[in-house]
Amino acid sequence: MTNSPESAPTRLTIRAATPADRPVLERLWLLFRHDMSEVTGALPGPTGQFRRERLDATFTDPGRSGFLAHLESDGAPPSPVGFALVRALDGPARVLTSFFVVRGARRGGVGRELAAQVLASYPGRWEIAFQDANPPAVRFWRAVATDAVGRAWTEQHRPVPGRPDLPPDTWISLTTG
Structure with missing residues (x-):
C-alpha cells in the first residue's frame, strides 16, 4: 500500500487486538464516537x-474479538489507524459492531482491507449495521459486501432496539467462505 507519490511508501498491518492494545483502542474509540456523534x-x-x-x-466476553490496523512508513514507529470490533x-452470525479508520488514513484502501481481513478471519454468516444518514458508510459497506461475495448479500432496515426515536439501522447480511 502506498500513499500519494510525494509521501513515503506505507505498509498496512492488521492483527487481533490483545489486552495490551486496550489503551490505544480506548483513544481510537473516542475518535470513533466523536465522528459518529455527527450522525447519532x-x-x-x-x-x-x-x-x-x-x-x-471486547476484552471480557470470549464471544467477542477486536482487530487493530497500523500503518508503517520507512522505519517510523507504526501508527494505529483503525479498528474493528x-x-x-x-x-449463528458474526456481527461487526464497531468499525473505524482515522480520517488521515481514509480513502486509501485501509478500511476496505481491514474489513476484508476481518470478514476472512471468521468465515460464515455476517451482519453489518450502519446508518443511512451516513452516506460514506452506505457506499463503503455496500462496496465491502460486493468485494467479499459479489452480489450475494442482502440489505434491510431494522428498528434500533429500545430506541423508537431513532431511524432504523441498515443491515447488510452476507456469508463468507
Whole structure:
C-alpha cells in the first residue's frame, strides 16, 4: 500500500487486538464516537467520555474479538489507524459492531482491507449495521459486501432496539467462505 507519490511508501498491518492494545483502542474509540456523534447526536458523559460498553466487552466476553490496523512508513514507529470490533463469534452470525479508520488514513484502501481481513478471519454468516444518514458508510459497506461475495448479500432496515426515536439501522447480511 502506498500513499500519494510525494509521501513515503506505507505498509498496512492488521492483527487481533490483545489486552495490551486496550489503551490505544480506548483513544481510537473516542475518535470513533466523536465522528459518529455527527450522525447519532450522541454526546459525551460528564467525564468527557462516550459510552464504551462495546469496547469494554471486547476484552471480557470470549464471544467477542477486536482487530487493530497500523500503518508503517520507512522505519517510523507504526501508527494505529483503525479498528474493528466483532461480537457473536459463538453465534449463528458474526456481527461487526464497531468499525473505524482515522480520517488521515481514509480513502486509501485501509478500511476496505481491514474489513476484508476481518470478514476472512471468521468465515460464515455476517451482519453489518450502519446508518443511512451516513452516506460514506452506505457506499463503503455496500462496496465491502460486493468485494467479499459479489452480489450475494442482502440489505434491510431494522428498528434500533429500545430506541423508537431513532431511524432504523441498515443491515447488510452476507456469508463468507
